[in-house]
Amino acid sequence: MSVDRLDPAARREAPPVAVVDASPPGQRNRAFHVLPARHSPWVLTTLSVVAGVVVWAIASRTLDSPLFPSPLRIAQALAESIGNGTLLADIAISVRRIAIGFVLGCVVGVPLGLAMGLFPLVRAFCDPVVQFLRFVPPIAWLIPAIMWFGIGETSKIAIIFYMTVFLVLLNTMSGVAAIPRNQLRSAENYGVSGWQLFAWVVFPATLSYSVAGARIAMGNSFAAVVGAELIAANAGLGYRIVDSGQWMAMDQMFGAMLVLGLLGIAADRLARMLAARFLRHYVHAADHGD
C-alpha cells in the first residue's frame, strides 16, 4: 500500500471532523466534546489505523533502509508466510501455549483467590508468598523455567500460567472483599448453608472481578509468550521474530509482530463480547447506580 493510495481515503473521512468548525462560535467548544461520542466508533478507528500506516510508510520511504520495510513489503511477507503455511503454524503454536497456560492459570487462580478472600487463615498463609511473587515478573522466570522444563511446551505454558494466576487470584480476592455486606447478611438471614452462600452469592458476586483479572492476563499473555519464545524455542510467533531478525528478514519480523498485535486485539474483543453477552448482570448492584 502506498501513501498516495491511502491519502484519498483519509480525506474522505475528514468531513465529520470538519463539522466541528461549522458550529456557531459560541458552541464550538461544546460541539467538540459532543462530536467524538457520536462519531468516534468507526470513523476515528479507521482514521487512527490509516494514520498509523501512513506514518510508517512515510518513515520507511524517507529512511529508505532494508531495516525499515514499507507496509507493502510487510504485507507481501505476510502473504508469503500465509502461503507456505508457516504463519498459521506459528499462530497455532503460540495460541495453544497461551490458551493452555491461561486456562490453567484461571482454574487455579479463581478458587485460590476465593479461598484467600473467604478464609482469613488461608489468606494469612498465602498472602506473603503472593505479595512477593507478584513483583517478580514472568520474564525473570524465563531462564529457570527453561532450565527446569526444557525448551519445549512446558516452559512456555508455565510462564503464561504464572502470569495469569496472580492477576486472576488478586482480582478474585478483591472481588470477595467488595461483596456488599447486605448481600451476605440477607443470605445469612434466609439461612443459607455454607455451600449455598458460596455457590449462590460469593461466586456470582465475584465473577466480574475474576473476569476482569483474566482479561488483563489474556492481554499480558501475548507479551509473555513472545518473551518465552524469544529465549528458546523452535516455533511460534516469538520464535519467528527472533529467527527473521537473525536472517535480517525485517519484513517477516514486522509481519509476525503485526499478527501478534492483531491476535491480542481479537482475543480481547472476543473476551469483551462474551462478557457483555453472558455476564451483563454479574456486576455488583452498587455499580448499577439508581
Added chain:
Amino acid sequence: MAIEPLPRHGDVPDGSIAVRDVSFGFGAGRPSVLDDVTFDVPSGEFFVLLGPSGCGKSTVLNLIAGFEQPTQGTILAGGRAVMGAARDRVVIFQDSDSLYGWLTVRDNVTFPLRVQGVATRERDERALAALRVVGLKGHEDKYPGELSGGMKQRTQLARALVLDAPILLMDEPFAALDAQTRSILQDELVQLSVTLRRTVLFITHDIGEAILLGDRVGIMRAGPGSSIKETIVVDLPRPRRRGSTEFGALYERIHQSISEEVQRALRREDSLL
C-alpha cells in the same frame, strides 16, 4: 396500588420482640454504643425506633436480626432467645445493594425459598403473590439494575414477605428515596401492615414518618451509651394525615424530646473538646 391479602402458609406464629437490658460495644476501651436498652414489642405491633443519627438505632436492629451479639442482656424473638440470624425475622435494608444483581426480580424474591428447598412451581407462585402485593407484577423478569430506587425497595419487601416471617425489621428502608416515592411507599406500607398484621420494627430518623406509620414510637437517647428515652403511643386513627392538629401536636412533642437529646450530645462534645 390495590392491596390483596397475601396467602398465608400455616398459622401465624408469635412475632413478639423483647429486648432486656441490652448493651453493646465494639470491644474494650471503646465507648459502648448501647447501654441497658429495654423495650417490648407485642406480636403484630408496628413499632418505630426513632432517634438522632448515630444513636445506635441500626445497631439495635442488627442485634435483633442476629447479625451482631449483645455484650450484655438478652433478646427474645417469638419468645425464643436470639442466637443468630433466622428466617422468622427478615431484614429490609436501607441500601438496595442487598438485592442480587445477577438475578431477576423473580429470582431475587424466590431466593429465600430456594434456600429452603421449596419446589420451583410453589416458589414461583408465592413470589408472584408477593410481587402482586408490593405492586411489582409485570416486572418479574427485570434485573435490579433496571429498576428505580423505589422498585428496588419494593423488591426487597416482596423478598421479605415471601418468607411469611412473623417479624419484619426495616432499617430506614425509605431514607434513600425521593420525597414523592417515599410518601407513596409509606402509605402503601401502612395499608400493608394493617392487612398483614405482622410485627414491624421500623427504624427512622424522620419524625413525620414515625407518627405516620407507628402504633408506638420509641425515642432513643443520643449516643454513645444510648438507651430508650421514652415510648410514645401514637393514638391517632388511620389513615393518618400529616396536616391534622393532633399530628402536629404529637410532632412537636417528639421534636422537643429529640432536640433535647441533640443538645445534650452537642454539650457533651463541647465538654470533651
